[in-house]
Amino acid sequence: MLTFEQKLEVIEAFPELTRKEVSMKRVNFQFEESLYDKKNVVYHLHPNGNGFVFVGDLPQYEADSRGLVNIRDFSASQLRSIIADSIDYLGREPEPPYDKRWTNREGEKLDLVYEEPFWNIYTGKNLEESFGTFDDAEDYLLDQGFKERN
Incomplete structure (x- = not known):
């Protein structure tokens, strides 16, 4: 499992994300260019290493009802991949109605x-x-x- 500092290093390598301090020493990272009201890519990253990444309804991830995936046990490459997918998801125009x-x-x-x-x-x-x-x-x-x- 990556430490909090190692996760921060991976996350902060994405220049399109903005760090936002939240309660209990947790950190959010937002994608300000999101095409949706949702801006949090990384949600409540805690110094104990726990945290979440928003993936919405991307089929390759098992997200909770809020579209979040727990990243506690992610490797650096898994973390980079899921963050890139989240940014792509939030920056993509929605499909036209079917x-x-x-x-x-x-x-x-x-x-x-x-x-x-x-x-x-x-x-x-x-x-x-x-x-x-x-x-x-x-x-x-x-x-x-x-x-x-x-």
Whole structure:
């Protein structure tokens, strides 16, 4: 496990982050150029080595309900990687809304709608299914005999 000082050294190598002192000797690092209200990349880094990095809903990380990953046991390369991913995530334009109609041979219609963070399938105004990824929702629709229509 990296020490607090070693983690600071890795984090401070990112010039786009601004250090903010918080209570109980903890430190946050913010990405001021974030395209979202969320600016904290590193959250509550503590002298005991505990802390978190915001990754939102990036699929390669197991984040808590707030989009945070605990970095207590991260190596320097893991820490650099997750911070770079967080900065990229916060600096990336959001994908345009996805709302497409899918139909089957019988003429039945379902709507696939992205409502962050879920891919929801509606029959009219009724929610039919909900998925964590587009691929899972698409697989379900294709298995049920539906095709995307423009």
